[in-house]
Amino acid sequence: MAVVLGTEGYRYEVADGWAKLPPGYEFNADVAAVGVDKHDNVYAFNRGKHPMCVFDRDGNLLRSWGEGVFVRPHGVFMAPDETVWLTDDGDHTVRQCTLDGKVLQTFGIPGKPAPYMSGEPFHRCTHTAFSPQGDLYISDGYGNSRVHKFSPNGKLLFSWGEPGTDPGQFNIPHNICCDADGWVYVADRENHRVQVFDGNGKYESQWVNMHRPSGLYMEPRNAELRAARQYLQP
Numbered sequence: 042m043a044v045v046l047g048t049e050g051y052r053y054e055v056a057d058g059w060a061k062l063p064p065g066y067e068f069n070a071d072v073a074a075v076g077v078d079k080h081d082n083v084y085a086f087n088r089g090k091h092p093m094c095v096f097d098r099d100g101n102l103l104r105s106w107g108e109g110v111f112v113r114p115h116g117v118f119m120a121p122d123e124t125v126w127l128t129d130d131g132d133h134t135v136r137q138c139t140l141d142g143k144v145l146q147t148f149g150i151p152g153k154p155a156p157y158m159s160g161e162p163f164h165r166c167t168h169t170a171f172s173p174q175g176d177l178y179i180s181d182g183y184g185n186s187r188v189h190k191f192s193p194n195g196k197l198l199f200s201w202g203e204p205g206t207d208p209g210q211f212n213i214p215h216n217i218c219c220d221a222d223g224w225v226y227v228a229d230r231e232n233h234r235v236q237v238f239d240g241n242g243k244y245e246s247q248w249v250n251m252h253r254p255s256g257l258y259m260e261p262r263n264a265e266l267r268a269a270r271q272y273l274q275p
Contacts, residue, residue: 043055060102061100061101062094066089066091066094067089067090068085068088068089069087070088071087071114072085072087072088073086073087073088073116074114074115074116077119078123081097081098082095082096082097082103083095083096083097084117084119084140086111086117086127087114088113088114090108091105091106091107091108092105092107092114093105093114093142095140104141106141110136110144111127111129112131112152113130113131114129115128115129116128116130116135116167116168116169116216118168118170118171120137120171123140124137124138124139125138125140126138126169128166128167128169128179129166130166130167130182130183132149132151133150133151133153133154133164133166134148134149134151134163135147135148135149135166146195148162148163148191148195149163154184157184158184158185159185160185160186160200160203161185162179162181162189162197162200163179163181163185164181164183164184165181165183165184165185166179166181166182167181167213167214168215168216169217170225171219172219172223172225173219173222174240175192176192176198176240177193178191178217178225179217180214180216180217180227180228182213182214183213186202186203186204186205186210186211186212186214187201187203187214188201188202188211188217188225188227188242199241200242201242206232208236208244208247209236209238209244210232211236212229212230212231212232214227214228215228215229215256216230216255216256218257218258220259221259223239223240224240225237225239228254228257230255231253233251233252233253234249234254235247235248235251235254
């Protein structure tokens with residue numbers, strides 16, 4: 042019997058065995074994050090020997106990349122400019138890549154985490170998001186209780202958050218996204234809530250009564266496209 046998930050207009054049937062992996066390929070149990078490009082190709086960021094496996098919509102493997110680059114895949118953000126932002130919490134970095142795997146730029150020092158709970162970027166960072174104004178937000182993460190805001194030219198503007206359960210505090214900020222108005226949403230996983238901030242890190246609200254929220258998604262807007270393009274180096 043097919044498994045159907047979701048409610049109302051968002052109901053999905055589980056397609057077992059959809060991803061057709063050739064001999065020698067495996068996900069090693071964990072596909073940490075998934076993205077989809079405008080051609081409906083699916084990017085499976087996984088913890089096997091081939092970190093990024095790219096499939097067509099029918100599950101046929103098109104290519105793989107990232108071997109020898111990524112240590113522990115964690116987050117995928119598909120930018121509207123057709124680049125992909127990949128967060129590696131084992132390597133303490135965020136890399137902007139082309140869809141065929143060329144690294145355009147790297148945030149953080151590979152293999153060199155900031156001191157544990159220091160608040161400095163990065164210690165096991167988790168995800169990225171763009172604001173409509175072109176700013177970049179990075180949630181950080183397992184070894185920090187912090188969100189970092191970067192300017193379009195890559196300058197660290199400021200950070201906010203500390204360990205705890207009060208508003209504006211975090212216990213594993215696991216995912217992050219922005220809406221079209223610039224509000225910032227943080228999946229505060231071990232506090233079992235989503236916190237909402239303005240673009241300057243001011244606490245506004247929170248969603249509670251949920252269990253370990255791990256992923257967030259906002260539908261891209263034209264403003265996000267303009268923002269993402271500012272990070273694409275020539």
